[in-house]
Amino acid sequence: xxxxxxxxxxxxxxxxxxxxxxxxxxxxxxxxxxxxxxxxxxxxxxxxxxxxxxxxxxxxxxxxxxxxxxxxxxxxxxxxxxxxxxxxxxxxxxxxxxxxxx
Numbered sequence: 001x002x003x004x005x006x007x008x009x010x011x012x013x014x015x016x017x018x019x020x021x022x023x024x025x026x027x028x029x030x031x032x033x034x035x036x037x038x039x040x041x042x043x044x045x046x047x048x049x050x051x052x053x054x055x056x057x058x059x060x061x062x063x064x065x066x067x068x069x070x071x072x073x074x075x076x077x078x079x080x081x082x083x084x085x086x087x088x089x090x091x092x093x094x095x096x097x098x099x100x101x102x
Contacts (some may be wrong), residue, residue, distance in 0.1 A: 013070055015067070016066065027081055065077075
């Protein structure tokens with residue numbers, strides 16, 4: 001869990017994903033369309049991926065991917081990100097984290 005928290009706090013926006021997850025790609029596309037360049041960690045392509053996926057599950061991510069962190073804080077998955085976007089609170093959150101300057 002310590003490794004996940006460390007990686008999640010290294011950049012303003014971090015997404016834990018799997019290369020085969022189309023929902024993760026959709027979340028990445030949303031951020032990209034805002035002009036945000038999230039750091040993406042593909043759990044199926046890194047050595048500690050399975051352990052990190054278990055840690056995400058213990059943090060409450062269900063499903064475990066995508067798991068989105070903004071400003072080092074767990075936001076949740078695609079549903080939570082889209083909900084924040086629809087409530088118009090996602091962009092202010094991104095600005096506060098230093099991921100968006102507009």
